Amino acid sequence: MSDNRPVRVRMAPSPTGYFHLGSARTALFNWLFARHTGGKFILRVEDTDRTRYVPDSLQDIVDSLGWLGLDYDEGPGVGGDCGPYFQSERLPIYHEWSDWLIRAGHAYRCYCSEERLDALRREQAARKDEALGYDRHCRYLTAAQRSEHEAAGGPSVVRFAMPTEGQTSFTDVLRKLKPWENSQVRDPVLIKSDGFPTYHFANVIDDHFMAITHILRGDEWISSVPLHVNLYRAFGWEMPIYAHVPLILDPSGVGKLSKRKKRAAGDEELLTFVREYREAGYLPEAMFNFLAIMGWSYSPDTDLFTREQAIAKFDIADINPAAGALPMSKLDWMNGHYIRQLAAADLTERIAPFWSQESGIPLEQLHADPALPIVVPLIQERIKTLAEGWDLVDFAFVAEINYEPTMLIAKGLNAAQTLAALKSLHRVLAELPFDEAVLDPALRNLAGELGLKVGQLFGILRVATTGKAVAPPLFGSLLALGRERVLARCTRAEELLRALS
RNA sequence: GCCCCCAUCGUCUAGAGGACUAGGACACAGGCCUUUCAAGCCUGGUGCAGGGGUUCGAAUCCCCUUGGGGGCACCA
Numbered sequence: 012m013s014d015n016r017p018v019r020v021r022m023a024p025s026p027t028g029y030f031h032l033g034s035a036r037t038a039l040f041n042w043l044f045a046r047h048t049g050g051k052f053i054l055r056v057e058d059t060d061r062t063r064y065v066p067d068s069l070q071d072i073v074d075s076l077g078w079l080g081l082d083y084d085e086g087p088g089v090g091g092d093c094g095p096y097f098q099s100e101r102l103p104i105y106h107e108w109s110d111w112l113i114r115a116g117h118a119y120r121c122y123c124s125e126e127r128l129d130a131l132r133r134e135q136a137a138r139k140d141e142a143l144g145y146d147r148h149c150r151y152l153t154a155a156q157r158s159e160h161e162a163a164g165g166p167s168v169v170r171f172a173m174p175t176e177g178q179t180s181f182t183d184v185l186r187k188l189k190p191w192e193n194s195q196v197r198d199p200v201l202i203k204s205d206g207f208p209t210y211h212f213a214n215v216i217d218d219h220f221m222a223i224t225h226i227l228r229g230d231e232w233i234s235s236v237p238l239h240v241n242l243y244r245a246f247g248w249e250m251p252i253y254a255h256v257p258l259i260l261d262p263s264g265v266g267k268l269s270k271r272k273k274r275a276a277g278d279e280e281l282l283t284f285v286r287e288y289r290e291a292g293y294l295p296e297a298m299f300n301f302l303a304i305m306g307w308s309y310s311p312d313t314d315l316f317t318r319e320q321a322i323a324k325f326d327i328a329d330i331n332p333a334a335g336a337l338p339m340s341k342l343d344w345m346n347g348h349y350i351r352q353l354a355a356a357d358l359t360e361r362i363a364p365f366w367s368q369e370s371g372i373p374l375e376q377l378h379a380d381p382a383l384p385i386v387v388p389l390i391q392e393r394i395k396t397l398a399e400g401w402d403l404v405d406f407a408f409v410a411e412i413n414y415e416p417t418m419l420i421a422k423g424l425n426a427a428q429t430l431a432a433l434k435s436l437h438r439v440l441a442e443l444p445f446d447e448a449v450l451d452p453a454l455r456n457l458a459g460e461l462g463l464k465v466g467q468l469f470g471i472l473r474v475a476t477t478g479k480a481v482a483p484p485l486f487g488s489l490l491a492l493g494r495e496r497v498l499a500r501c502t503r504a505e506e507l508l509r510a511l512s
Numbered sequence: 513g514c515c516c517c518c519a520u521c522g523u524c525u526a527g528a529g530g531a532c533u534a535g536g537a538c539a540c541a542g543g544c545c546u547u548u549c550a551a552g553c554c555u556g557g558u559g560c561a562g563g564g565g566u567u568c569g570a571a572u573c574c575c576c577u578u579g580g581g582g583g584c585a586c587c588a
Contacts, residue, residue, distance in 0.1 A: 025588050060587055125586080132585090139513040143584050168586055186517070195515055195584080203586040210588045234516055234583040257518080258581070264523080267581075304524065304537085311526040314537050331525075332517080334581055338524045341538045351551075392551040403549085454547090469547035481549045 016224050018050025022076075022083070023214070023228075025057040026068040029284040030075035032337075033229065033259045033268060036302045040256055041227050042081040043303070043325040050224070054086030055217060056097045059207045075285035078295050079302075080318065085221075093221040098213045105208040108216055108246070109169045109201055117245040118201055121149035121170045122160040144197025145170065169202035171212075171242065179237040184254040185332040191237040199238055211235060215242045218251055225252045227327065230334065254327045257306050257334040264336035292365055292396030293342065297349040301342045306331050314341075315348065347395040359387045362397045369401045372408060382407040385491040389483035403483055407491040412478035412500065416507040419474050421467040426512035429471055430505060432461055436472050437501040445494045447486040475504035 022038040024030065045052035054076070058064060073087065085091025095101055112118035128145070135143050150172055152160070160167065178190040201212040208216070218226065233255050243250050259268045261281070268283055282288050288298055299318055303309070307330050309316045316324075350358065363383070367374040377383060386407050390400040406412050420429045439457055443449050458468040469485050476497055477488055489497050 023588090027588070057588065063587065121586095128585090136513075142514040144514095145585095166586090183517095189516075192515080197584080200586050205586075207586085209586070214588090229582095230517070231582055231588095255517085260581075262523085265580075301524095306524090308525055308536095310536085312536055314524080333519065334517090335524060338538065341524060344538055347551090390550090393549065451547095458547095464547095466547055473548065479548085483549080485547055 016222065018045060018048040018225060019053060019221065019223050020045050020050065020225050020227060021053040021055050021218070021221065021223055022081075023055045023057050023217075024072050025060065025063075025210075026065060026072065027060065027063040028065055028068055029286055030068075030072045031268075032283055032285060032288070032302075035075060035079060035081075035285050035298075036259060036305060037227060037229055037256055038076060038081050039079065039299065039302045040307070040325075040327070040330065042083075043321055044225065044227065044327055045084075046322045047325045051084040052081070053091065053093070053221060053223070054083040054096065055221065056087060056099075057210065057213065058097055058099045059210065059213055061205065061207065071284075071286060075289075078285065078289055079299055080295060098208070098217065101213070101217065102206065102208075104220070105202065105213060105216055106206075109208075109212070112171070112201070112245060113169065115245065116172065118169050118171050119150050119152075120157070120160075120167045121145075121198075121200075122152075122165060122167045123148055142195055142197070145199075147175075147198050150198060166204040168200045168204050170198045171201050171238065171245075173198050173238070173241060179240055181236050181240045182253065183233070183236075184252060184327050185330055186255075188233070188236075193237070193241075196238050196241070211238055211242070215239050215246075219243075219246070219248045223251050225254065225327065227254045227256055230255045230258045254330065255332075256330055257332055259305060260334050260336045262337045262339050267334075268337060292398030293346050294349045294353075294361075294397070297342070297346040300349070301345050304341075305335055305338070306333075314345070343395045347392075350394060350397070351392050353391070355384070355388045355391070358391055359384055362387065362400065365397045366401045366404075369398075370405065370408065377408075380408060381493075382491040385487060386483065389487040389491075393483070403479075403481075404491075406477040406479065406482070407488070414474060414478035416511055418478075418480060419471060419504055419508055420511070421463070421471050423467065424463075426508050430508040430512060432463060432468060433471055433475060433501060433505055433508065435461060436468070436475075437498065437505070440489075440494065440501065441498055445490065447490065450486055450489065472501075476500045 020041040022034075022041050024034055042052050044050070054073075056069060056072075058069075069087070076083065083089065085093060086096045109118060113120070123145075127148075131146055132143055135141065149170070173196045174193045177193050179193055180190040181188060199211060200209050202208055217223075236253060240250065260266065261268055268281070282291060285298075289295075296318075300314075300316065300321075303316075303321050304314050307325070309321060309324055353361070363374060363377050366372070367377050370377075382404075386404040390403050393403065394400045419433070420426055421432070424432070435457060436454070439453055440450070443453055454468065454472075455465055458465045461468065470480070473482055473485055473488070474480060476492060482488055492500070
C-alpha cells in the first residue's frame with residue numbers, strides 16, 4: 012500500500028439518475044486531492060446495470076461537474092490513455108480476468124437458479140443466526156456435475172471464491188478498522204448472467220488498469236473493502252489507498268439524504284440533486300465552498316475560501332469521518348454572501364433568467380429594460396438565492412400596481428393628512444432633477460417642513476410608487492421607475508386617498 | 513438477525529494528553545446603524561452522549577452502554 016506512484020483518483024458514478032449532492036461532495040474531495048497533489052482526476056462511467064440505465068443521467072453528471080468547476084483529466088469527452096471510460100465498453104477485459112481467476116482457482120461458475128437463491132435467503136432470514144448470503148453450493152461441484160451444467164447450457168454467473176477462514180485486515184486513512192472475518196463475505200457474484208460485471212469486479216479491474224492510487228468514495232462502501240482487498244490479493248496487484256468519506260445526512264440528521272423526503276420544518280422540499288440547487292438559484296461558487304465544509308475544514312477561523320485556497324490546503328487525512336446533517340441555513344447564508352460579492356453586471360446576467368421565468372417577460376425584453384440594471388444592485392444584499400428578488404422589483408416592470416389603499420396612510424396620520432403630504436411630494440418630484448443627490452435632501456427637508464418624520468413621508472411615497480410596504484431603497488426605486496411613472500403613480504394614489512377621506 | 517462505521521453548542525466544525533475558564537461559522541436573542549426590508553457592526557446564551565478505566569493530567573487513549581448511520585443482491 013506504499014505509494015510513490017503519481018496520484019490518480021477517480022469519480023465513478025453510475026448513470027442511473029441525476030447527479031446526487033453526496034456524489035458531488037465526493038467528487039469535490041477527489042478533485043481537490045488531485046489538484047492539490049498535481050495528480051489526475053478521472054471520470055469513469057459505471058454503466059454495468061442495464062436495467063437501471065437512465066439516458067439523461069450521464070449528461071446531467073457531466074453538466075453538474077462542469078457547473079461546479081470540477082474538470083476531469085480523463086474520461087468521456089476528453090479521452091485519456093486508460094480508456095475506454097465506460098465500463099460497458101470494457102467487457103472483454105472483465106471476461107479475460109474472470110477467466111484468469113477461474114483458472115487460478117479464485118473464482119467459479121455458479122448455476123444456482125433465482126428460485127434456489129430466494130429460498131435460501133428466506134430460510135436464512137427465518138433462522139436469524141447469521142449474515143445473509145450465498146451458501147457456496149456451486150463452489151464444491153464435482154467436475155462431472157460441472158460438465159453436466161455446461162452441457163445443459165443454462166445461465167450461469169461467476170462467483171469469487173472467498174477464503175472461508177481467517178480474517179482480512181485493511182486500512183482506511185480516516186479511521187481504524189477492525190479485521191474482517193472472511194466468512195462474512197459470501198462468494199459474491201463477479202460476472203452476472205448477462206455477461207456484465209458487478210460493481211465490485213469492474214471496480215477493482217478498472218482501478219488497477221487505470222492506475223488509481225487513492226480511492227475516495229462513500230462510506231457505504233466500507234463493508235465491501237474486504238472483498239476488494241481479496242480480489243487484489245488474488246490478482247497479486249498493488250492495493251490502492253482507501254478513504255471512505257462520510258455520508259451527508261438529511262437536514263434533520265436522521266437518515267441519509269434522499270429523494271421523496273421533505274424537510275422537517277416548513278414542509279419545504281428537500282433538494283437532493285445538484286441540478287436542483289442550480290435551479291433553486293444557488294451559485295456554483297457557493298456550492299463549491301459549501302460542499303467543501305461538509306466533512307472538511309479549511310481553517311478554524313473561517314468557512315469562506317476560494318477554490319485556490321482549498322486546493323492549497325486540502326488533504327485527505329483532514330476529512331472528518333463522522334456523517335453530518337445537511338446545514339441548509341448555512342448554505343443560504345453562504346449563497347447570499349457570494350451573491351453580494353458579485354459585480355452588478357454579473358449578478359444581472361445571472362438573475363435575469365430566473366426573473367424572466369418567474370415574470371413571464373421574455374429574457375431579451377427584460378435585458379432591454381432600462382430599469383433592470385438600476386434595480387439589480389438594489390436587491391443584491393437582500394436576496395439569498397437567484398430565485399428571489401422578483402417580488403421586490405416587479406413594480407418597475409409592470410404597467411400598473413395594485414395595492415390596498417389603506418397601506419398609503421402613514422402611521423399616526425389620517426387619510427386627509429396623508430393626501431396633503433403626498434401632494435407636496437408630488438409637487439417637489441415634478442420640479443426637481445431626478446437625481447438621488449438632489450431628491451434625498453429635498454425630501455428630508457420637506458418632511459421637516461410638513462412636521463413629519465422622514466420614515467412617515469418616505470413610507471407614503473414608497474407605497475404610492477411600488478405598492479409595497481417593504482421595497483428596495485426608495486430613491487433607487489424612483490430612479491428605476493423614472494419621473495413620468497412616479498408622477499402618474501402619485502396621481503393615482505391621490506385618487507385612492509381622496510376616496511378614503 | 514449478522515457484520516461494520518461514527519459520536520464536540522440546535523446545525524456545520526476546530527481540537528491529534530497539558531496552550532481548553534473548549535475556538536470559529538450558521539441559526540437564534542438583544543443592541544447599534546437606518547426611509548421599509550436587508551446588509552454591516554457589537555453583545556449574548558447554549559456543547560465534549562453516559563459510565564468505567566489508563567495517566568500526575570483526557571474532548572483527545574482503552575472498554576462497556578446508549579444513540580445515530582451503513583452494509584449483508586445477478587444495484588451501484
